[in-house]
Amino acid sequence: MRRKLRETANETATMRLRHAGLRPTRQRNELAKLLFRNGHRHLTAEMLHAEAVSEGVKVSLATVYNTLHQFTQAGLLLQVVVDPTRSYFDTNTADHQHFYCEDESSLIDIPGPDIAVAGLPTPPPGTQIKRVDVVVHVRRH
Amino acid sequence: MRRKLRETANETATMRLRHAGLRPTRQRNELAKLLFRNGHRHLTAEMLHAEAVSEGVKVSLATVYNTLHQFTQAGLLLQVVVDPTRSYFDTNTADHQHFYCEDESSLIDIPGPDIAVAGLPTPPPGTQIKRVDVVVHVRRH
DNA sequence: TCAACAGTTTAGAATTATTCTAAATTGCAG
């Protein structure tokens, strides 16, 4: 009950990884700590890599890409497609939607229950609905 | 009243371009004819370029990219972002949404009035809503 | 009719995000 916060964060990250079936390596632990230490975030591989480097975490960009995809497959992250030039990853895996401001390339969450899509037609034959994504594009005025 | 269909198509394309404020060049005319000759389509620059080449239309890939963006700015096309690896252009500029089947990279229109998004929260301060995109991801089962 | 020039096209180089390769390193089961 007197362990340092750092150790606790480490154990939390390790547990999260084990629970997701991922081997808790040094790099995955560090990246998980950066990703999940505070509220929800939307970030690109480059952004996370820059953050890691600036905080003294040694990890290659290739590993950041690998890790983001592994976390996504494991359900720890969600990939968001709104900008044709880059891929965002979202630490909020709950059902929710987004405002996207192209001017500043920023994503803002819209809580899932707030928004409702009605009148969905039957999906094409032989397919079933997997997810409904709503992106509300906004512009600075 | 006895002109060939080809001539009529040419005039239609030319008029469409003039009306959009674009100089009707040979390449723009040919691409407009390919794009708008039949029902609505969703296609990438590479796809349109391949189609042009296969039908004997001489145009460079760079021009296809330029033209697709110019047509989009002019309101003749809509850009659709669903796949992080490529950009689709949509000849349907009416208000509508999409089914996206990742397995086969195919987009299918959902007529605008069919679908309704309710409960949109107030957009972030200083911004106004520009467009609401709904993508229904489906999977082969 | 046509010269002039802005707008357009284009080949090829460049850029950018992302993925791949193959060799070195590391976590962990035994």
Add this chain to the structure above:
DNA sequence: CTGCAATTTAGAATAATTCTAAACTGTTGA
């Protein structure tokens, strides 16, 4: 500890897209 599969990584490769700068063309006004 050891052995080995899983992981990491530097750097090369790939793929979509954009840029550059030189050649070409549509339009216009004399």
